[in-house]
Amino acid sequence: MKIVNAAHFSTKRDVDTGTETQRQAVLSIISAVKETGDQAVFSFTEQFDRVRLEQLAVTEQERNNALDEVSSQVREALEAAAINIRRFHEKQARQSWIETSPTGTMLGQLVRPLQRVGIYVPGGTAAYPSSVLMNAIPAQVAGVKEIVMVTPPNQEGRIDPGVLTAAKIAGVTEIFKVGGAQAIAALAYGTKTIRSVDKIVGPGNIYVALAKREVFGLVDIDMVAGPSEIVVLADELANPAYIAADLLSQAEHDPMASAVLVTPSKELAAQTQIELEQQLANLPRREIAEASIRDYGAICLVEDLEEGIKVVNELAPEHLEVMIEHPFEQLGKIENAGAIFLGEYSSEPVGDYFAGPNHVLPTNGTARFSSPLNVDDFIKKSSLISYSKQDLLEHGPKIIAMAESEGLTAHARAIELRLKKERGN
């Protein structure tokens, strides 16, 4: 892993909006699904997933069979994780509120769940049951009644049993065998089989991401996810073996994943390099991890912790591990990070799988302005205004003055009319 000084460490980024060819492909898939619904969905599934399906919906029997195909150890771990995830997210739930005033006016904010949401779960080489928990449980905690999962089938037309088991644990209500841009189009516009949803969440490839961009506004979407990232901020007391192991746990995700160590200690930097080499040697996903470390990994040498935190805030990492002597003492200075792991036992996989906070986190520097997936992503608010006669009589003239200054006479007259009648003019 290359070592660079903070001064030469670039944090520049841009957004991936795909190539024109990719975008045109997505537009044509969306318009086909819009026009012919299920027919287009079946046909794209045959084309892209190489399977001719009899039906899109996963049956109750398929869902039940899956439970037997997962080891009891894994199933129990998923169930324990689900309890933690549910408990953490329940703390995020919000209340509607109303305030009354002696003048008779009542103002408030109603908080209600979305009615129907779609969760995209990638298929392909790997299946991630944990992602099903992380996406579906916050929706369930928010009170969403209909949680629809879509995921591409394999060439036998099957869905990973771990994914189906997690869906059961997390309370997913419908599952369809469809992936890619066609899945997003079906969720947004609806087909005969798949009714449209209010919001689509979950990661996917560039076609899925572009399709989400296109339907944004007709339905809501979550932030478009980029490759995974970890930054470890460590001082000379940190354990280089732990650091290397945690960096690799990011790196094994994706050749484009990024793993960065920020430290003022040259010795720690050198030791971590050695550990990385050793641990890489017999890693099953070595090729992926090696490419990630080579192309997107770095050790950033800083003058001191203060400069280190500055680099961290500029990177705004998805995952930040703080392995320094007194991590809580620096917490206030860390402004941008999706999830912050404090201390040597808070290894990133603890958060990826089990502790309770969500593992769907803002990537590519978006932690500057966006948040881990949470209950707020599955609620909507409505303002409530019950204005009293007394307040209208008192404040009506100000409202009229503002409306007239903006040239909106009909606005002014809607108030004038009421003032006239109530004053008996």
Added chain:
Amino acid sequence: MKIVNAAHFSTKRDVDTGTETQRQAVLSIISAVKETGDQAVFSFTEQFDRVRLEQLAVTEQERNNALDEVSSQVREALEAAAINIRRFHEKQARQSWIETSPTGTMLGQLVRPLQRVGIYVPGGTAAYPSSVLMNAIPAQVAGVKEIVMVTPPNQEGRIDPGVLTAAKIAGVTEIFKVGGAQAIAALAYGTKTIRSVDKIVGPGNIYVALAKREVFGLVDIDMVAGPSEIVVLADELANPAYIAADLLSQAEHDPMASAVLVTPSKELAAQTQIELEQQLANLPRREIAEASIRDYGAICLVEDLEEGIKVVNELAPEHLEVMIEHPFEQLGKIENAGAIFLGEYSSEPVGDYFAGPNHVLPTNGTARFSSPLNVDDFIKKSSLISYSKQDLLEHGPKIIAMAESEGLTAHARAIELRLKKERGN
């Protein structure tokens, strides 16, 4: 205004992603601003706003002069409105939280303001100081330090004094004379004069909307706004003059604005039609309002209130006025609406200008899944995980089982390494 039965009342909608020509224009503006920064901004301003500017930033003197150009009545109304808006939004503010466990683990959620946000304020035929208050105050309440306003200058290179006054009242920290897609590009990528922001909010024309879509991900954006809408749900006791006045206060915004009365009362429908004709007669913005009423207005006749509420929930209107005998009794059934106005004194302009809740509301049916602009739009959350040795020893094996079942060996090893060391193996 046409009268239709609920059975024939369509609520179908789609999202406006512009024409290919518009999109290409936006892409080329963005790439020019990305490449040449201020130079491109000056040049597009000359091309589109027909003014050659000396500098982009509004000076302190310009800001102060504006205050003298606004009547004291309007200024005082803006100040009173700002107090109400601030007070309402302060109730939305959230706290960071942390939970401790006897096993030593601490989990939490940090809530912090975005650092720098951009507010787009449209120019052109009308200036809306109230919109400046509604966009900037929630950001200020959230704790955002840098609130940057962009708005196109007129042909004399000036900004509306009402808009500048509202910016002063609302605590806007920087103002630049730039509009259109070039303003969005400058806010997203930054130029020498305009530093990049974390989020862009505020309505604009189709070029502004498309540019926001393109930069989404590099920065956050608010929901892309469509034309304004009002739905009035009324029974036979409602005042048709008030209803007509309120419908017109939406209709005067835009020929594409939509004003709909939903009622079970044929008599109220007929009376409202007569009132509309009379009130339209001498309205300054008659042409706009007439087109809106003709093309997008309707009276939807329903069997009863229950069917009326069903129509309302399908429409998911931006503004909903409930003018029925006991409006609070029906509140629980109303699922989708940006702002709900209860009773005959809660005329929509009360909320547009003064009461306190935000007037930036979800349009085009997006109230199904999105919310009035609020303090949450200007904060970000970070998860906090401080896992204890005790919990790692106890739960580590479950984490390992989950990671292995997903084929992510490096994840498993990061935990195994720690278990081995702590168990002294």
